[in-house]
């Protein structure tokens with residue numbers, strides 16, 4: 001998520017394409033294993049449905065934030081970032097709940113099994129990169145370079161790694177996420193309304209954050225060569 005006005009160079013785009021294709025293939029390979037995994041327990045299934053709901057609503061605004069980060073016009077990029085914070089926290093909360101139940105030896109979550117090895121290894125990396133990406137972006141928008149311009153380097157570096165990790169993650173779950181998210185509208189299992197309300201609530205909270213941040217004039221946009 002470049003913060004300078006210049007578009008990414010043609011060379012970096014040409015270099016990135018095979019890398020993205022490669023990580024996409026890795027993700028597809030992982031998807032062939034994760035899609036078939038059955039869950040069984042209704043509580044564990046409900047958690048997977050909430051995770052996938054949050055995932056599906058994240059896709060479009062995340063993609064828009066990547067695009068606005070690579071082009072001039074940072075306010076849209078920053079406001080989209082603020083909009084994304086609550087749904088991303090909901091996603092992390094849902095997978096964090098499963099993680100905690102699994103490692104606190106809840107028999108139902110143990111029976112549901114951990115994510116497949118590739119996704120199990122990628123999970124913590126993706127969480128760390130997501131937190132770094134959002135934290136550095138928010139710091140830059142609130143304080144500009146008041147605490148040094150290293151934050152910009154961290155923001156860009158974490159973006160490149162995050163983008164590659166997310167490509168694997170989305171490719172791996174491209175079939176499972178919509179299947180789980182749509183399952184609720186098909187069988188209306190217990191808690192479907194609550195799951196939907198949580199996701200809608202996180203989006204409304206995102207809109208409220210954007211409205212709050214709209215009047216804020218970021219010191220970052222006053223820096224030469226940005227905005």
Ligand code: HEM
Pocket residue numbers: 047048049051052055056058059088091095098115119120123124126127130169170171173174176177
């Ligand atoms: C900031 C964005 C995101 C972060 C930080 C994130 C992180 C995670 C983590 C840590 C897990 C648990 C480990 C695992 O099961 O692989 C997970 C699970 C999952 N994610 Fe994401 N994810 C994000 C976005 C997405 C998106 C855009 C999709 C859409 C395809 C997605 C689909 C899924 C699915 C289907 C699961 C497994 C649900 C289950 O079986 O319980 N995620 N995510």
